[in-house]
Amino acid sequence: METDKKSLAYFKGNFVPIEDANINIMNHSFMYGTAVFEGIRAYWNANEEELYVFRLREHFERMVDSMKIMYLETKYSVDELCNITVELLRRNAPTTDTYIRPAAYKTAHRVGPSLDNNPSDICMFTVPFGDYFHGAEGLKVQISSWRRVEDNAIPARAKIVGAYANTALAKTDAVMAGFDECIVLSENGHVSEGSAMNIFMVKRGQLITTPTTENILEGITRGSIMELAEEELGMSTVSRTIDRSELYTADELFFCGTGAQIAPIIEIDKRKVGNGRAGSVSNQIKDTYISICRGEKQKYHKWLTPVNGTAAKKSEAKAEATSKR
Ligand SMILES: Cc1ncc(COP(=O)(O)O)c(C=O)c1O
Structure with a gap:
């Protein structure tokens, strides 16, 4: 997941080469982890030559919520943030699946963690992005010995940069112990x-996921x-508390998230x-989700933002040709 050197970023209100989008070492968010961010995916549909961004607006609505928690302010509305994203993608013009990383950060250069009297800005970059788990058929995971950050410590419902030290510790220990991923428990067990990523469990035909009060990021x-x-x-999904040992007897388990x-x-x-292989509910959800993201299900186009407008351009050209006849 490397950025192309010619790629543009959105930085200090302008589209600039990624190499010029740099933050000073005294930056408050760099020193104290006080920025918030989003992870958004855009899917390339080669047949249509269209890039579809998945649930763009919902990501920025969540980013604005995260910003509120961290006293980050912006002069941009959700619509403007969506427009900046589409413009950045048009300028970078990827023809592959792409990850979009916007962030809102504190711009003060000073020592001291306080969030007040500390201006904010927005930045954004895009990178090519394939499979997070490199095509693994199914994951082998461990329950992490690390606990999830509590709402009254660092609220997990906000995508706060500093909270990802928790993610990094849990993920690294799982990988170093030979697992693909881990599941983290709250302090209450x-x-x-x-x-x-969030988690779903299938047990006796019921789809169950952890509630928003269990220190999760409320995943899109x-x-x-x-x-x-x-x-x-x-x-229908039941959102309820899940015990660790329920996971051991689940018929199916799967993670979900943008990445x-x-x-x-x-x-x-x-x-x-279950039987040690990806289950049928997981597989059906996976296939349906991917075809929705790639724009193959008309019913779910409401979730997608087309970047190139290829379909609209084609139908305009067709209408023009018909009117000339
Ligand atoms: C901690 C955490 N939980 C859950 C998710 C899944 O959220 P989403 O589906 O909005 O990407 C993410 C991914 O961004 C995450 O970082």
Whole structure:
């Protein structure tokens, strides 16, 4: 996931070469982790030569919520942030799946953690982005010995840069112990989420996920799955507290998130999940989700922002040709 040197970033109100988008070492957010960010995906549809951004508006609505918690202010509305993203993508013109990383950060150069009297700005870059788990059929995970940051310590519902030290510790220890990923528990011992993704469990035909009060990031993928599982599979999701040992006896488990997409879990703490292979509900949700993201399901185009406007351009050209006849 390297940036192309010719790629542009949005920085200090302008589109500039990524190499020129640099922050001073005295920057407050760099020193204290006080920035907030989003992770957004855009999917390339080669047949249509269209790049579809998935749930762009919802990501910026969440970023504005995160900003509120951290006393970050912006002169941009959600619509303007969406427009900046589309313009950046038009200028970078990727023809591959792409990750978009906007952030809101504190701009003060000073020593001292306080968020007040500390101006804010927005920045954004894009990078090519394939599979988070490099095409693994199913993940082998462990329950992390690290606990999720509590709402009264660093609120997990805000995507705060500093909170990702928690993610980094949990993920690194899992990988160094030979696992693909981990599941983190809240201090109360209940299941929270993956290192940077939400979790769903299937038990006796019921789809269950952890509640928003369990120190999770309220995932946009999580919400989308709840909707599509109901619409496409006729399965409504129960959002409730999950005990660790329930995971050991689940029929299916899968992670979901912008980066992870839908990632079935096949082993947890050396115990097989179900029969040790990705389950049918997980697979159906995964396939449906990906085809929605790629613009293959008209019904869900409401979730997508087309960057190139290829379909609109084609129908305009067709209308013009017809009117000339
Ligand atoms: C901690 C955490 N939980 C959950 C998610 C999933 O959220 P979303 O589906 O909005 O990407 C992410 C990913 O960004 C995350 O970082």
